[in-house]
Amino acid sequence: MxxxxxxxxxxxxxxxxxxxxxxxxxxxxxxxxxxxxxxxxxxxxxxxxxxxxxxxxxxxxxxxxxxxxxxxxxxxxxxxxxxxxxxxxxxxxxxxxxxxxxxxxxxxxxxxxDPNDSSFQISDIISAISGNSGQASSIMDTISKYGMQFGLDQNGDGKVDLGDASALASSKGGIGGLLGKLFGK
Structure with missing residues (x-):
């Protein structure tokens, strides 16, 4: 990073x-x-x-x-x-x-x-700057909370997680759609 x-x-x-x-x-x-x-x-x-x-x-x-x-x-x-x-x-x-x-x-x-640019991944950035899993988890939880506000809970379980990413990956928008929705593109 x-x-x-x-x-x-x-x-x-x-x-x-x-x-x-x-x-x-x-x-x-x-x-x-x-x-x-x-x-x-x-x-x-x-x-x-x-x-x-x-x-x-x-x-x-x-x-x-x-x-x-x-x-x-x-x-x-x-x-x-x-x-x-x-x-x-x-x-x-x-x-x-x-x-x-x-x-x-x-x-x-x-x-x-940008789903077409693999040089930077949000999870890699968060891991690099957080230094420990507790902080990384907290930051990702906050991002997940914002994701709920943008309708990213694909399976209706009350949280945005890998299950939602999988659901989006198999849907029309794919992971790019997930990231696009999460980050307002």
Whole structure:
């Protein structure tokens, strides 16, 4: 997961870092590595602190902009880190973080929601950031709760689980239909 996240940072870091005259060219690569590390560790921290509702909301693609609490927290973390480790001004650090974080998270969520893109799977992302099955289960339960609101309980048992995924997989929409319904596509 970290490697895929790093690729997204490289993809979206061009304007925010490479083309940014306030970031010395010799620091471009290190700044992008720090961004990847900061996003990953920030997501893990949110999971560890019980931010399941925030993460579930993020993976539903709800307002992945500066108003999103996950975006805010990750932006603050990266801003501080860039200033501390690379001596960048607070304005430059804040600009880099505010530009990259929403783009990278939007791309991450969109790839995870895309049934034709197997490079990111929601379950893999949740497992990577949660670190233990209790947290992963809690996050998936929250996503399941939201799934109930979107009518994904295919077998009418009051929960969204593998039975519903199987029912959808054998139906016209398949797993792509399940993920599409869950994430609003």
């Amino acid at each position: 970290f490697e895929q996240l790093s690729q997204l940072v490289q993809q979206y870091g061009g304007d925010a870092v490479v083309k940014n005259n306030a970031v010395p060219n010799e620091q471009n690569e290190d700044v992008m590595k720090e961004a990847s590390s900061s996003i990953f560790s920030g997501l893990k921290k949110i999971a560890a602190e019980g931010g399941t509702e925030q993460l579930a909301g993020l993976f539903q693609g709800k307002s992945i902009d500066s108003s999103n609490p996950v975006v805010k927290q990750l932006t603050e973390q990266l801003t501080g880190s860039l200033g501390q480790k690379f001596g960048l001004s607070s304005e430059t650090s804040s600009g880099v973080a505010a530009s990259m974080i929403p783009q990278v998270l939007s791309a991450l969520v969109n790839k995870a929601k």
